[in-house]
Amino acid sequence: MTAKYFNRIIADLRRFNRGRVLAEAMGWMETLHGYLSSPSRGGIRHGTVLADPHALTEGESRLFCDLTRSYLNYLLHEHHRLESR
Numbered sequence: 001m002t003a004k005y006f007n008r009i010i011a012d013l014r015r016f017n018r019g020r021v022l023a024e025a026m027g028w029m030e031t032l033h034g035y036l037s038s039p040s041r042g043g044i045r046h047g048t049v050l051a052d053p054h055a056l057t058e059g060e061s062r063l064f065c066d067l068t069r070s071y072l073n074y075l076l077h078e079h080h081r082l083e084s085r
Contacts, residue, residue, distance in 0.1 A: 006033060022078060029071050036064065 010026045010033075017023040056064070 025071065025074060032064070032067060032071075 007030070010030045014023045014026040014030075017026070
């Protein structure tokens with residue numbers, strides 16, 4: 001696995017599904033991943049500073065968890081659907 005593994009999968013899924021919902025969802029996931037990974041934004045991937053006055057609120061945390069869960073469920077469903085072809 002390389003450091004660009006997530007980005008490569010997203011790019012391939014977007015390219016092979018242009019004009020379909022799956023391609024749009026990949027773009028949304030890429031945006032969320034970028035936001036959460038950025039140290040100057042969500043900073044989740046790199047670890048948050050608990051004393052930070054701009055830390056995520058409970059509502060924001062729930063939003064990110066719910067979005068992530070929703071995206072994973074969608075991807076698992078799409079994987080099953082494509083595998084069943």
